[in-house]
Each structure stands twice: as C-alpha cells, then as structure tokens.
Amino acid sequence: MSRAGRREDALHAGAWWLWALGLATAASRTTNPLLLGLLVGVAGYVVAVCRTDAPWARSYGAFLKLGLAVIGIRLVFAVVLGSPIPGTHTVLTLPEIPLPHWAQGVRIGGRVTAEGLVFALYDGLKLASLLVCVGAANALANPARLLKSLPGALYEAGVAVVVAMTFAPNLVEDVQRLRAARRLRGRPDRGLRALLQVGLPVLEGALERSVALAAAMDARGYGRTADVPRAVRHTTSALTLGGLLGVCAGTYGLLADVGAGYGLPLLLAGLAAALAGLWLGGRRSVRTRYRPDRWGPREWLVSASGAAVAALTIWANDYAPAALHPPAVPLTTPMLPVWPAASILLGLLPAAVAGHRAARPEAPPAGRALPGSRPAPHDEIPHDEFPHKEAPK
Amino acid sequence: MIRFEHVSVSYDGGAPTLTDVDLTVPEGELCLLVGPSGVGKSTLLGTVSGLVPHFTGGTLHGRVTVAGRDTRTHKPRELADVVGTVGQDPRAHFVTDTVEDELAYGMESLGLPPETMRRRVEETLDLLGLAGLRDRPIATLSGGQQQRVAIGSVLTTHPKVLVLDEPTSALDPAAAEEVLAVLQRLVHDLGTTVLMAEHRLERVVQYADQVILLPGPGAAPVVGEPAEIMAVSPVHPPVVALGRLAGWSPLPLSVRDARRKAAPLRERLGPLAPDPLPAAAGDQAAVVRGLTVRHGRVPALDDVTLSVRAGETVALMGRNGAGKSTLLRTLVGMHAPSAGSVRLGGVDPKSTPPSKLLRHVGLVPQDPRDLLYADTVAAECEAADGDAGAPPGTCRALVAGLLPDVGDATHPRDLSEGQRLALALAVVLTARPPLILLDEPTRGLDYAAKSRLTEILRGLAADGHAIVLATHDVELAAELAHRVIVIADGEVVADGPTAEVVVSSPAFAPQVAKVLAPLPWLTVPQVREALGGTR
Numbered sequence: 059m060s061r062a063g064r065r066e067d068a069l070h071a072g073a074w075w076l077w078a079l080g081l082a083t084a085a086s087r088t089t090n091p092l093l094l095g096l097l098v099g100v101a102g103y104v105v106a107v108c109r110t111d112a113p114w115a116r117s118y119g120a121f122l123k124l125g126l127a128v129i130g131i132r133l134v135f136a137v138v139l140g141s142p143i144p145g146t147h148t149v150l151t152l153p154e155i156p157l158p159h160w161a162q163g164v165r166i167g168g169r170v171t172a173e174g175l176v177f178a179l180y181d182g183l184k185l186a187s188l189l190v191c192v193g194a195a196n197a198l199a200n201p202a203r204l205l206k207s208l209p210g211a212l213y214e215a216g217v218a219v220v221v222a223m224t225f226a227p228n229l230v231e232d233v234q235r236l237r238a239a240r241r242l243r244g245r246p247d248r249g250l251r252a253l254l255q256v257g258l259p260v261l262e263g264a265l266e267r268s269v270a271l272a273a274a275m276d277a278r279g280y281g282r283t284a285d286v287p288r289a290v291r292h293t294t295s296a297l298t299l300g301g302l303l304g305v306c307a308g309t310y311g312l313l314a315d316v317g318a319g320y321g322l323p324l325l326l327a328g329l330a331a332a333l334a335g336l337w338l339g340g341r342r343s344v345r346t347r348y349r350p351d352r353w354g355p356r357e358w359l360v361s362a363s364g365a366a367v368a369a370l371t372i373w374a375n376d377y378a379p380a381a382l383h384p385p386a387v388p389l390t391t392p393m394l395p396v397w398p399a400a401s402i403l404l405g406l407l408p409a410a411v412a413g414h415r416a417a418r419p420e421a422p423p424a425g426r427a428l429p430g431s432r433p434a435p436h437d438e439i440p441h442d443e444f445p446h447k448e449a450p451k
Numbered sequence: 452m453i454r455f456e457h458v459s460v461s462y463d464g465g466a467p468t469l470t471d472v473d474l475t476v477p478e479g480e481l482c483l484l485v486g487p488s489g490v491g492k493s494t495l496l497g498t499v500s501g502l503v504p505h506f507t508g509g510t511l512h513g514r515v516t517v518a519g520r521d522t523r524t525h526k527p528r529e530l531a532d533v534v535g536t537v538g539q540d541p542r543a544h545f546v547t548d549t550v551e552d553e554l555a556y557g558m559e560s561l562g563l564p565p566e567t568m569r570r571r572v573e574e575t576l577d578l579l580g581l582a583g584l585r586d587r588p589i590a591t592l593s594g595g596q597q598q599r600v601a602i603g604s605v606l607t608t609h610p611k612v613l614v615l616d617e618p619t620s621a622l623d624p625a626a627a628e629e630v631l632a633v634l635q636r637l638v639h640d641l642g643t644t645v646l647m648a649e650h651r652l653e654r655v656v657q658y659a660d661q662v663i664l665l666p667g668p669g670a671a672p673v674v675g676e677p678a679e680i681m682a683v684s685p686v687h688p689p690v691v692a693l694g695r696l697a698g699w700s701p702l703p704l705s706v707r708d709a710r711r712k713a714a715p716l717r718e719r720l721g722p723l724a725p726d727p728l729p730a731a732a733g734d735q736a737a738v739v740r741g742l743t744v745r746h747g748r749v750p751a752l753d754d755v756t757l758s759v760r761a762g763e764t765v766a767l768m769g770r771n772g773a774g775k776s777t778l779l780r781t782l783v784g785m786h787a788p789s790a791g792s793v794r795l796g797g798v799d800p801k802s803t804p805p806s807k808l809l810r811h812v813g814l815v816p817q818d819p820r821d822l823l824y825a826d827t828v829a830a831e832c833e834a835a836d837g838d839a840g841a842p843p844g845t846c847r848a849l850v851a852g853l854l855p856d857v858g859d860a861t862h863p864r865d866l867s868e869g870q871r872l873a874l875a876l877a878v879v880l881t882a883r884p885p886l887i888l889l890d891e892p893t894r895g896l897d898y899a900a901k902s903r904l905t906e907i908l909r910g911l912a913a914d915g916h917a918i919v920l921a922t923h924d925v926e927l928a929a930e931l932a933h934r935v936i937v938i939a940d941g942e943v944v945a946d947g948p949t950a951e952v953v954v955s956s957p958a959f960a961p962q963v964a965k966v967l968a969p970l971p972w973l974t975v976p977q978v979r980e981a982l983g984g985t986r
Contacts, residue, residue: 065549065551065585112548112549113590113591114548200548200549202548202552236821239816239822240805241783241784241785242809242814242879243835243838243878244806244807244808244809244838244839244882245805246805246806255824258824259820259821259824262864270538271546273502273506273538274538274546275546276506276526276527277500277501277502277527277528277530277531277534278536278546278556278557278560278604278605279528279531279557279560279561279608280528280546282529282561345559345562346558346559346568347565348551348572349551349555
C-alpha cells in the first residue's frame with residue numbers, strides 16, 4: 059500500500075513550517091559550507107523519511123534544482139561583474155570592458171580571483187540552503203492545511219492563494235498533454251517552438267478551468283457571510299485600520315532615535331487593535347472547520363527541534379564566530395566545528411518522531427459497498443492519466 | 452420543489468437559448484432532461500442552481516423557484532444549502548485536494564458544527580463506497596471515483612435538490628451503475644429531488660419518474676411520463692427503438708419490460724440470422740507482441756499480444772483505468788514499451804519521428820480540442836495539409852465530407868462536441884494513415900452525432916483503414932466493431948468477434964442483445980433489416 063498519508067498520522071502543518079524556519083534561521087547565520095551541507099542533508103533526510111506520496115510532496119526536487127540554479131547564478135555574477143573581495147590568487151582574467159567614469163565602481167570582466175569565487179560560493183550556498191529548507195516544509199506539509207489555521211477573516215484571501223498555487227501544477231500537466239498531442243499532428247514535441255505553440259491553448263484551458271472552479275465554489279457556498287450589525291462592521295474596520303497605523307507608527311518609533319519612549323507601547327497597542335479587528339472580522343464569516351489539525355506532543359517535539367537548531371546556531375555565533383564564518387581572505391580550508399554540527403543534527407528529530415508512523419505499512423480499509431451493488435473493484439487501479447501512484451506492495 | 456414559470460434565457464441579445472419553460476418538478480422525483488446537443492440542457496440546469504444568470508451572465512425572463520426561494524433574489528451561494536450541483540467535468544469541481552476535505556468543504560462553507568460534519572462525512576464515505584479512498588489526493592483517482600467524490604461532496608450538505616449534468620457519460624458501464632444506484636437510493640430513501648441531463652439514455656431512462664424533452668433550440672419543452680415522451684423523442688435508447696420497431700405499447704423502457712414483450716419477436720427472428728459485418732481479410736496493420744508498459748513501477752499494460760488487420764474495426768473495452776488509453780498511446784509512440792514490441796506495418800512507433808509516424812497511425816485523443824490549435828477551421832485545415840505534406844485542400848475536402856455545413860471562418864471552439872470530433876478526425880485523416888485510433892469518441896455526443904460517427908467510421912473501414920476505438924459505449928461497439936478486446940488491469944482478458952465477447956458479458960452486452968438473448972442480434976438496424984426482408 060502506498061504511503062497515502064493518513065490524516066490521523068499527519069503532523070500539524072504549522073509544526074513542519076516552524077521546524078523548517080528554524081533550520082532556515084540556522085542556515086542564515088553561517089557561511090561554513092560544511093555546516094550548510096549538513097543542514098541540507100538533515101532537511102533532505104527528514105523529507106525522504108517523512109513525506110507522503112501526495113502531489114505536493116514531489117516539489118522537493120524542484121526546490122533542490124532551484125537552489126543549484128541560485129548558486130550557479132551567484133557564481134556567474136561573481137565572474138562577470140567581479141567581486142569586491144580583495145584577492146591574490148588569480149584564476150583567470152577576462153577582458154575588461156572599459157566603462158565611462160560616471161560608472162565608477164562598476165566593473166565588467168577583469169580579474170577573477172579564487173577568493174572572490176569562494177566568497178560567492180559560500181554566499182550562494184547560504185541562499186540555496188534557505189530555499190531547500192522552505193522546500194522541505196512545502197513537501198512535508200500540505201499547503202492547503204495551513205489555511206485551516208488562519209483566522210476566519212483571512213480565510214477567503216487564503217483560498218485565493220491556494221487556488222493560485224494549484225494553478226501551476228495544472229498548467230504543467232496541460233503543457234505535457236498538449237505537447238504529446240503535437241506528436242499526433244506530426245510536429246516535433248520537444249524544443250522551444252513546441253512550447254510556444256501550445257502556449258495559447260494552455261492559457262485558454264487554464265482560464266476555462268478557473269471560471270468553472272469559480273462557478274463550482276460559488277454553487278457550494280463559498281463566500282456566504284453572516285449578517286452582522288452595522289456597528290460591529292464599523293468597529294471592525296476602525297480597529298483593523300487603526301491597529302495597522304499603530305503598528306507602523308510604533309515600528310517607526312522603535313527604529314528612529316527620537317521616539318524610543320512611545321514606540322513600544324504604540325506598537326503593542328496597534329498589534330492588539332489589529333488582532334481584535336481580525337477576531338471581530340471573523341464573525342462575519344460563517345465557516346466552521348472540519349477536523350482541524352491537533353497540536354500534540356509530536357508537534358511540540360518537531361517544532362522544538364527546529365527552534366533548538368536555530369537557537370544553538372545563533373549562540374554558536376558568540377562562542378565560535380570564526381568557525382561559522384570561515385574567511386575567504388586569506389583562503390582557508392573550512393573546518394567542521396563539533397558543537398555547532400552536533401546542534402544541527404538535532405534537526406533530525408522529526409525523522410524519529412514522525413517518520414516511523416508515516417512509513418508504517420497500512421492495511422487497505424475495505425470500502426463498504428452499497429447493498430445491491432457490487433463492490434468497487436477498480437478502487438485501487440490508477441487512472442490512465444495519472445501514472446504516478448506507487449505500486450501496491 | 453423546483454418551479455419554472457415562463458422562463459426564457461438569452462445571451463447577449465441573441466436568439467433565446469430557452470423559451471417559455473413552464474413546469475414543475477415535484478419533491479422526491481428523479482427527473483431526466485433529454486434532448487439533442489445544444490438545445491440548452493446545461494442552461495436549464497444552471498438556472499436551478501442560480502449560476503444562470505448570476506454567474507454566466509445572460510438575461511433570464513420569468514421566474515425559477517427552488518424550495519420556495521427565488522433564484523433572481525438568491526445568489527448561488529445562498530442556494531448552496533438546498534441545491535447541490537455537479538457539472539460535466541468533475542475535475543473542475545474540486546476545491547481541495549484530498550477526498551475527505553472535499554466532502555467537508557461544502558459543509559464548512561455553510562458553517563455546520565464539527566460533530567455534524569464528521570458524522571456526515573463518514574456516512575457519505577460509506578454511502579458512496581469511498582471509505583478506502585478517504586486520504587487519497589483527488590488527482591490520483593480514476594474517473595469513476597472522481598465522479599463519486601464530486602457527487603458525495605454536494606451530498607454532505609443534505610441538499611433537497613441535486614442537479615447533475617451528464618453524471619455517467621465518462622464512466623464505464625459498471626461505474627455508471629454504481630453512481631445510478633446511489634442516485635436511486637437518494638431518491639428512494641432520502642426523498643432527494645434529482646434533476647439530471649444525460650445523453651446515455653440506455654443507462655438512465657428506466658429510473659426516471661418524469662422526462663423533460665427539449666426537442667430543439669428555442670422550442671418549448673415537452674414534459675411527461677418517460678414512456679410517453681420516449682414514443683415521440685428524437686433521442687431514445689436502443690430498447691425504445693426496438694419497441695417502436697416492433698410496435699409494442701406501452702413502450703418498454705427497461706430490458707426487463709422489453710423481454711417480457713419480446714417473445715413473439717424472438718419467434719419471428721428465430722429462423723433468421725443477422726447479416727454479418729463483412730469480414731476483414733486485409734494485411735496486418737498493427738502487431739503487438741508481449742507488450743509491457745510501466746508508469747513508474749506500476750505495470751499499466753502487462754504482456755499484451757494482439758493484432759489488427761486492415762479494414763477491421765476493433766473496440767477496446769474495460770474499466771476506467773484498465774490501460775486502454777495507455778495501449779492507444781503506446782501505439783502512437785508516446786510510451787516506450789518496457790518489454791515486447793509494437794510494429795505498425797514494419798514501423799516501430801517509438802523510434803519513428805512524428806512527421807513520418809503521421810502516415811502510419813493517427814490518434815484522436817479523448818478531448819479532440821488537444822489536436823486543434825488554429826482559430827479558424829480553414830487555418831486548421833491548412834496547417835494539417837502542411838503537417839502531413841498533403842496537397843493543399845486535402846483536409847478541407849475531408850472536412851467538407853464529414854461536416855458539410857461548417858464554414859471556413861468558424862472557430863473550432865464554437866463547434867459542438869460532435870463537430871469538433873469530426874474536425875479532429877479530418878485532421879488525422881489528412882495524412883491517410885492506415886491505422887486510426889480513437890479514444891472514447893462518443894463522450895458528450897448525442898444519438899444523432901453518434902450515428903453520423905458510426906457511418907463515417909464504417910466508410911473508413913470499408914476503404915481499408917484499420918480502426919481501434921477505446922470506448923465504454925457498448926452500443927457503439929455493437930454497431931461498429933468486428934472484434935472486441937476486453938482489457939482488465941493491463942491484461943487482455945477477452946479477444947474475439949463482437950457477438951461472442953459482448954453477449955457473454957452482462958456489463959458489455961448491448962440492450963438489443965439482452966432483450967433478444969439467446970438470439971445473436973446486437974443492434975436495432977440489424978433487426979430492422981431482417982424484418983424488412985420478411986415482409
């Protein structure tokens with residue numbers, strides 16, 4: 059049986075995001091390639107152990123590729139535009155394009171140093187690790203489930219985001235189908251021209267589907283609102299607007315030197331007002347929630363492991379700053395500091411907490427058939443169009 | 452429960468799509484909406500859920516009330532608790548991505564308490580036989596399963612009225628029976644009112660309490676008992692055609708009723724034998740040996756061996772997801788076989804470039820729109836000539852033969868389903884491939900379009916084309932196919948002359964065969980011809 063991801067076994071989507079954000083925070087605090095590699099490895103291992111077979115779980119590979127692309131782009135920029143890092147080990151010298159004097163400080167071509175490349179590599183690696191952490195959260199937590207944790211007033215905006223997110227995979231599927239159909243017309247199904255020629259039909263199809271979905275959602279009660287008294291409506295608007303203004307002014311006060319005194323109280327008051335506005339706004343929505351995800355001990359453990367990785371890495375910046383930021387000038391071989399590395403390994407905890415339940419073999423519960431009709435024997439057969447399902451073991 | 456009072460609908464000031472609909476659907480009835488393509492069936496259904504005119508635009512005159520609520524003053528979302536709507540394509544219906552969430556979505560929108568939601572989801576999972584699929588992502592389900600989820604997702608809100616647009620068209624016979632059994636149960640046990648449009652009348656007409664016939668575009672509807680309406684309806688299932696031919700009264704709607712009246716007819720037909728379809732004795736157009744195709748680790752086809760001769764028509768039958776489409780796609784080289792071989796007159800489809808393969812095999816996909824890119828029929832034909840390297844005008848001549856009354860400037864999207872299929876077929880035929888494949892060609896076609904397609908395909912077979920069609924339509928297979936191949940779980944489980952394969956299976960037997968069993972008659976035209984000879 060495939061790892062279809064039973065609802066009872068699924069971890070709260072928020073826990074996964076907290077864990078991933080913890081890892082991402084840690085990644086943003088170091089440029090040591092060994093530590094970053096370890097972080098990516100930890101995230102990858104947890105994804106491999108815990109993910110299900112759901113379509114959104116396949117996005118991890120895309121994020122990995124995106125990370126590699128980021129590193130590549132960063133390196134290309136370092137080579138072409140030069141690097142402010144002073145260096146002595148020249149790798150190659152590109153012909154430099156002379157620029158007018160007003161473009162001083164900008165350089166195209168010229169000397170490429172090993173130090174500059176290493177610095178760019180560390181920098182790109184950091185960004186790539188951040189992306190991989192976000193990708194891990196995306197693969198482990200159903201994005202739609204996060205919606206269930208949004209306050210009622212924000213629900214409709216959230217649905218719009220989720221519908222937009224499902225738009226992309228559908229588009230990819232359409233492109234594949236139409237490119238296959240091009241074969242039937244005797245045209246090549248690969249290459250840029252093929253992609254461009256199916257563009258218009260794909261967009262038409264996507265538009266039609268969006269309209270059909272909107273009709274279906276409308277007919278199923280999307281956007282029903284409860285009657286709320288005018289006074290409550292006005293209070294809601296006033297609280298939300300006033301709260302947001304308060305937050306802005308408070309933040310300004312905190313950051314600027316002059317208003318340090320009133321900054322914090324104003325910020326807090328603004329936050330409180332905005333939250334009250336959201337809560338009141340939620341009364342307009344009649345929605346209820348079906349089986350919201352529960353926050354239990356496993357969720358605490360998973361999110362705590364992410365938080366611990368973040369906190370320990372931030373702390374490591376105090377006691378071992380040099381190990382976390384190996385200098386590019388002069389060139390040095392990065393070392394793997396023991397304690398920061400050990401703290402990153404804490405991020406593996408979810409694999410033990412959530413992994414064994416997701417991987418547990420599952421007896422297929424027999425669908426009860428209708429009296430007088432045969433049981434559905436094709437329940438376990440994948441549809442022709444969807445060749446991705448795992449084989450029954 | 453549903454009242455139409457002098458309802459007319461028109462779009463953009465054009466000719467009205469519906470005129471003067473004045474009728475009532477009483478509570479607890481299963482009401483069937485029939486009529487040829489393009490007479491406004493979907494529009495009529497849309498007025499009940501309020502999507503017409505609130506969502507689609509257009510002008511509605513008169514008044515539609517559902518459970519006492521006027522659709523002019525109630526938006527679709529305010530009718531969501533009394534009307535449940537499932538459109539033609541279930542995939543366009545889904546808002547969430549797993550089965551359980553989808554079932555709960557409507558109830559969440561209505562704000563039902565969590566305990567009620569949980570209970571109703573469990574009930575609905577059982578009612579529709581979906582319990583084993585509750586955690587599955589919807590995108591991985593088969594067509595029949597998706598249709599059941601779509602129906603389930605509107606059932607959970609316990610609507611008084613269920614509006615369904617062609618709920619069984621895309622389903623294999625067994626899955627269709629499942630869906631119909633569910634509808635029966637809703638009508639009988641829960642008193643739900645069902646209003647449903649369907650082209651495949653042979654599947655549904657015997658369950659209907661009332662039939663609304665829309666005879667033509669803009670014509671006023673005719674309402675009555677199913678038997679009364681079927682006696683005059685331009686669209687009718689084979690059992691009704693047989694009844695009309697034999698002069699039975701009252702007209703039987705189900706195989707059972709017809710069998711009880713059929714004894715004299717059986718006696719008359721006993722000494723006669725149906726004209727056999729002319730046997731095909733051409734060359735091998737396609738030879739498949741030991742073919743295995745895998746999607747990832749799942750075997751979609753397992754050790755399939757078959758061959759098709761020139762001039763022969765073969766129907767591929769089997770459940771949704773049995774591997775029919777995979778077989779067709781492998782024949783045009785879209786999938787690489789992981790074992791075995793495919794030869795099309797000496798050519799291997801996978802390694803032949805598309806521009807050459809075109810002259811050996813042509814496939815009309817499930818949705819013919821996939822094949823059409825241009826914005827006019829003329830441009831499409833020109834492109835097809837270019838693709839096939841055929842002399843200019845070849846495709847246009849074919850279109851003129853298949854679709855005599857379609858102008859050059861028509862946009863392919865404005866054609867009806869049947870016309871679009873004919874256009875795609877013309878595009879494929881431009882390269883004169885000896886082997887023609889059709890994937891589910893009768894989806895969405897009315898009886899008239901279907902019989903036109905039958906004629907076209909017969910003509911092609913007589914010209915020496917080999918034709919393979921994957922279909923759920925047993926009546927089409929009975930009319931057209933020399934041979935039927937049944938595929939189950941990627942394996943060939945039956946391969947033989949149509950009369951033998953089809954009659955021996957309760958799911959795949961056409962209505963005429965069931966009525967006249969054990970005699971070997973399959974279709975109404977066969978019977979008509981034989982009786983004409985004896986007079």
